[in-house]
Amino acid sequence: MGVIVGKDTRAVVQGITGTQGNFHTRLMLDYGTKIVAGVTPGKKGTEIHGVQVYDTVKEAVQRHDANASIIFVPAPFAAEAALEAIEADIKTVVLITEHIPIRDSIQIMTQARQEGVTIIGPNTPGVITPGECKLGIMPAHIFKHGVVGIASRSGTLTYEIAAELTKCGLGQSTCFGLGGDPIVGLSFVDALEMFGKDKQTKAVVLIGEIGGSAEEQAAEYIATMEYSKLVMAFVAGRTAPPGKRMGHAGAIVMGKAGTAESKIEAFKAAGVGVAEKPSDIGELLAGRV
Amino acid sequence: MKLFEHEAKTILAKYAIPVPHGALATSSNQARKIALRLKAPYAVKAQVLVAGRGKVGGIQFTNTFEETENTAKKILSMEIKGLKVNNVLIEEKIKAKKELYFGITTDRSCRCYVAIASTAGGVDIEEVASKTPEKIIKTFIDPTLGFRGYHAREMASKMGYLGKPMLGLAAIFEKLYKVAMEYDAELIEMNPIVETVDGEFVATDARIIIDDNALYRHPQYNERLISEEKTELTLQEIRARKAGLVYVELDGNVGIMGNGAGLMMATLDAVQLYGGKPANFLDVGGGASEKQIVAALDILLTDQKASVVFINILGGITRCDDVARGILAARTKIGFIKPIVIRLVGTNEEEGHRILTEAGIHVLNSMEEAAKKAVEISRSG
Numbered sequence: 001m002g003v004i005v006g007k008d009t010r011a012v013v014q015g016i017t018g019t020q021g022n023f024h025t026r027l028m029l030d031y032g033t034k035i036v037a038g039v040t041p042g043k044k045g046t047e048i049h050g051v052q053v054y055d056t057v058k059e060a061v062q063r064h065d066a067n068a069s070i071i072f073v074p075a076p077f078a079a080e081a082a083l084e085a086i087e088a089d090i091k092t093v094v095l096i097t098e099h100i101p102i103r104d105s106i107q108i109m110t111q112a113r114q115e116g117v118t119i120i121g122p123n124t125p126g127v128i129t130p131g132e133c134k135l136g137i138m139p140a141h142i143f144k145h146g147v148v149g150i151a152s153r154s155g156t157l158t159y160e161i162a163a164e165l166t167k168c169g170l171g172q173s174t175c176f177g178l179g180g181d182p183i184v185g186l187s188f189v190d191a192l193e194m195f196g197k198d199k200q201t202k203a204v205v206l207i208g209e210i211g212g213s214a215e216e217q218a219a220e221y222i223a224t225m226e227y228s229k230l231v232m233a234f235v236a237g238r239t240a241p242p243g244k245r246m247g248h249a250g251a252i253v254m255g256k257a258g259t260a261e262s263k264i265e266a267f268k269a270a271g272v273g274v275a276e277k278p279s280d281i282g283e284l285l286a287g288r289v
Numbered sequence: 290m291k292l293f294e295h296e297a298k299t300i301l302a303k304y305a306i307p308v309p310h311g312a313l314a315t316s317s318n319q320a321r322k323i324a325l326r327l328k329a330p331y332a333v334k335a336q337v338l339v340a341g342r343g344k345v346g347g348i349q350f351t352n353t354f355e356e357t358e359n360t361a362k363k364i365l366s367m368e369i370k371g372l373k374v375n376n377v378l379i380e381e382k383i384k385a386k387k388e389l390y391f392g393i394t395t396d397r398s399c400r401c402y403v404a405i406a407s408t409a410g411g412v413d414i415e416e417v418a419s420k421t422p423e424k425i426i427k428t429f430i431d432p433t434l435g436f437r438g439y440h441a442r443e444m445a446s447k448m449g450y451l452g453k454p455m456l457g458l459a460a461i462f463e464k465l466y467k468v469a470m471e472y473d474a475e476l477i478e479m480n481p482i483v484e485t486v487d488g489e490f491v492a493t494d495a496r497i498i499i500d501d502n503a504l505y506r507h508p509q510y511n512e513r514l515i516s517e518e519k520t521e522l523t524l525q526e527i528r529a530r531k532a533g534l535v536y537v538e539l540d541g542n543v544g545i546m547g548n549g550a551g552l553m554m555a556t557l558d559a560v561q562l563y564g565g566k567p568a569n570f571l572d573v574g575g576g577a578s579e580k581q582i583v584a585a586l587d588i589l590l591t592d593q594k595a596s597v598v599f600i601n602i603l604g605g606i607t608r609c610d611d612v613a614r615g616i617l618a619a620r621t622k623i624g625f626i627k628p629i630v631i632r633l634v635g636t637n638e639e640e641g642h643r644i645l646t647e648a649g650i651h652v653l654n655s656m657e658e659a660a661k662k663a664v665e666i667s668r669s670g
Contacts (some may be wrong), residue, residue: 075502076505099502100502101473101500101502101503101506102395102473102475102500102502102503103470103473103500103503105400106395106400106401106402106432107432109400110400110401110431110432110433113400125605137575137605137606138605139604139605139606139635139636142635152551153551154549154550154551154552154554155549155551155575155605156547156548156549156551156552156575156603156605157549157551157552157554157555158551159552159603159605159635160552160555160603160656163603163634163635180550180551182395182397182475183395183397183400187398207551209550209551209554210554212397212398213397213398214397214398217398234555236551236554236555236558237554237557237558238558238561239539239554239557239558239560239561239567240554240557240570241537241539244537244570245537246537246550246553246554246570247535247549247550247551247553247554247570247572248550248551249501249502250397251550251554254415255413255415256415256419257415260558276562277555277558277559277562277656277657278555278656279655279656279657
């Protein structure tokens with residue numbers, strides 16, 4: 001079980017012949033992920049770690065019955081890669097690429113919505129359902145099969161918290177990064193909906209940061225829907241000065257909008273436990289799931 | 290990348306959006322010459338990339354050439370929010386009957402562009418939105434359709450205009466959308482666009498922020514980025530940019546580096562939680578090489594503000610042994626000229642710890658413990 005990816009995921013790697021694509025294909029194969037084909041235009045007929053490479057996503061899908069894609073293509077070409085995957089009937093697309101122009105991201109998301117495709121990212125570490133499938137670049141050894149679902153706007157902070165949970169004996173159902181950009185495919189509300197329906201997931205951890213209002217919307221959703229599962233949150237960037245981008249393109253306080261205080265307040269008002277430090281999440285959850 | 294007002298106005302004019310007649314001056318003498326060509330009265334406007342220049346005397350109105358020259362001289366010697374004024378824009382002052390707002394930006398929730406208009410222009414639009422939300426008119430833009438003439442006319446009409454003025458205003462809105470798309474603007478606004486006493490519309494102030502990730506499509510700004518280095522960045526910021534590191538200058542005394550934006554932000558928060566003040570945000574990113582670690586440490590060790598350096602690494606793609614070797618290389622190259630607190634866990638952790646311990650450097654496992662220790666040192670120094 002878990003969400004987004006699992007045992008039935010059959011993935012294509014777009015940009016498989018690049019340094020990152022090649023390296024992470026090996027790590028994903030090692031984890032047991034079914035990487036069924038690779039795509040790099042002009043490289044049809046080659047093989048990477050035993051995986052066949054094609055020129056187009058369509059051909060890879062036709063020959064290997066793929067239903068997911070992970071994209072390692074550089075930013076100027078990433079939008080086209082994502083649109084190609086959508087048109088080839090792929091239903092789950094993980095966009096690892098960072099620095100995609102906003103205008104391109106908006107086009108990708110519009111197309112994905114029309115075609116009913118789930119986009120993870122851009123600028124995400126990807127998604128992992130421990131023990132079943134890893135479609136991403138996260139270090140696999142810190143995750144363990146279990147009942148906590150994690151959705152996060154940050155990569156390393158997810159690792160920090162997942163490692164802490166694993167240490168406390170709390171495994172995870174699925175962990176995924178929404179992506180560090182202002183325009184991303186999934187929101188915290190989407191994550192709550194998916195985890196809400198997943199039988200394996202008993203508790204949800206949301207790792208937010210400054211910028212936008214995804215956290216406030218999640219809090220409102222939890223309050224109005226009387227969300228049935230336990231939710232914990234951490235919000236990074238309490239000390240971030242307004243007007244400065246803190247590493248992620250989406251992590252910016254504009255005027256009074258997007259502050260950590262507003263997010264923390266909203267979560268608390270919705271009855272969500274907010275951790276002061278990343279290491280508190282484990283303690284907050286221990287004994288409750 | 291933020292554009293100066295005069296750059297934004299030049300672009301608008303190219304798209305036939307009316308802007309006041311005027312030109313840029315770098316000296317008071319030049320300001321006088323420009324005024325000679327224009328109709329009085331004049332507006333003298335400091336060209337700086339921060340908001341709120343009007344409140345500190347960065348925008349003034351004059352009636353004669355002499356006055357314009359003197360005012361330009363005064364403004365050119367000003368510093369606005371720490372930024373030196375290098376240029377002033379000299380324009381014909383527009384007689385406004387009404388000040389309006391129109392802008393286009395992105396909306397995260399609907400994952401699209403949004404056009405925003407208001408009859409309460411010339412003031413901070415966020416203030417308007419929070420105090421009098423009924424004065425804000427929004428149109429979410431379907432990216433496949435774009436912002437069409439009928440969208441623009443609907444907005445102008447909702448602002449209370451009829452007939453020719455409604456059509457004229459709508460035509461300007463449509464043009465601004467075109468600019469936004471063609472320049473990859475993450476924010477573009479005319480605040481205000483004024484209705485003149487003659488019933489015309491003129492953008493008297495304009496702001497454009499270009500999406501940094503799209504700058505590769507706009508090579509005409511490469512030079513601007515280089516000059517920005519000369520004028521606006523601190524020494525540490527320039528060095529970070531050259532080394533491919535993400536760096537934000539802050540005003541405390543705990544120098545901090547880490548991998549990943551979220552972890553870095555959480556590290557700053559932890560330092561503050563224990564009573565310390567971060568000197569900076571420095572993200573070495575995923576898979577940082579030994580060389581990048583040395584570059585990052587070089588920036589922190591030589592930062593006058595920092596009295597202690599705190600390294601927080603959680604290795605995923607980044608390997609702890611690479612980081613450890615980078616730390617040793619930095620010790621050889623620069624020397625540990627201030628105390629260093631290291632937290633190093635994750636991929637190849639044992640090897641990383643062994644390298645450092647054998648070199649006599651103590652390593653911690655918990656981020657909180659390390660943050661506490663760094664703060665203690667910063668307060669005793």
